[in-house]
Amino acid sequence: MMRKVLALAVICLPVLAVGLVLLTADLPDPLPSHWNARGKADRTMGLTAFTVLNLAVTAGATAAAFGFARVESARWSITACAFAAYLMGSLAVLTAFVAGGFGDRAGTDLPWLGLLIALVVAFAGPALVRLLWPVPVRSDDAEPDADLPRLDLAPGERAVYVTEIRSRGFAALAISCAVIGLILVLAVDAFIGICVLAVTVAGAVLQRATLRVDANGLRVVFGPGVRINIPLAEIRQAGVEQINPMQWGGWGYRVTPGKRGLILRSGPGLVLDLTNNTRFAITLDTPEPPAALLNTLLTPH
The missing domain is CATH 1.20.5 (Single alpha-helices involved in coiled-coils or other helix-helix interfaces)
Known part of the structure; x- marks a missing residue:
């Protein structure tokens, strides 16, 4: 528990630093927001917009980290949140430092040493968080479920399941x-x-995806031709579970160590245990029919 508290305290540092610097320092308006390859400022942003953007990103990443903290296997997600907060925070502080100048002399040229230090901080902070966060205990020797859903198909009968998922x-x-x-x-x-x-x-x-289950396996199509194909030979079993987005890395198409999924909401979902010891999940209103069909196709009588 203490290691989690320390890790979360480390994650809070960027938003505190950004708030302290941007809200208390005497900064010009506008601020430089982009530099060319020679380190010359070629774009600016209003001080208010700059402050709101950086506080929103660092505070959002920090809040997401606290949300993931309740999930046992969220080490990767916690680290990603820390990286977002530290990267945005370190660059915001560097920009404020450059715009405020050195002493009484304001400047807009990008100091390459300062950029290097900011990037080192952006990677060192998440690395410390990952080091502090407890490693989840995983059990890869779990026995297959005894009561898997199945379909009662006649010999030679074929079945296909197709549905549209809307969020x-x-x-x-x-x-x-x-x-x-x-x-x-x-x-x-x-x-x-x-x-x-x-x-x-x-x-x-x-906001919309199509799921198809047949003798070839599982296929999900969403967006402009984006496809997820899982051949039947790579599936060990299919089950139905209550999906908590925080346990899968959040909402959307998520990829975390050991699992991936199309998570559009919390609630029931189809979960596949794959032969490479990873898992795939997709949220569905009625996941029982595709799970039953896949289990029947995997072990036909």
């Missing part, structure tokens, strides 16, 4: 981000608005 949450996210992004582009800051609009694309891609 109201991702659809609402896409619409909301589109509206907010346009407002930000027109009224606040184009860069922040474009960043928010980028989330619209992710929401639109993930």
Whole structure:
């Protein structure tokens, strides 16, 4: 428990540093936000927009880390949150330091040594968090479930399962981000608005998917031709579980050590135990039929 507390305390440092520097320092408006290959500032951002963006990212990453902290096997996700917070935080502090100048002399040239230090901090912080976070105890010797769902198919009978999966949450996210992004582009800051609009694309891609189960295995299609194919030969068994997004790395298409999945919400889902000792999950309203079909195809009578 103490190691988790220390790790979470380390994750909080970037948002505290960003808040302290950006809210208390006497900084110019606007601030440099981009440098060319020669280290010369070629783009600026308003101080308010810069502060809101950096505080939002570092605070969001910190909040996500605290959310993942309740999950036993969230070491990878905790480290990813720490990296996002430390990378954004270190670059924000470096920018404030450059814009504030050295002593009474303000400057905009990018100090390469400062950039190197910021990158070292961005990687060292998450490395310390990963070192502190307890390694989950995994058991790869679990016996197959005795009561797996199955279909009663006649000899020679074939079956195919096809369904469309829709996510109201991702659809609402896409619409909301589109509206907010346009407002930000027109009224606040184009860069922040474009960043928010980028989330619209992710929401639109993930708001609908198609699942097909047949003698070839499992296939999921979503977005502009994105396909997930799992051959039947790579599946050991299929089951039904209650999906907690935090245990799979969050919402969306998630890949974490030992498991991956298309997680569109919490609730029931189809979970495959694969022959390479990894797991795949997809959230479904009625996961029993595809699970039963896969188990029947795996062990036909």
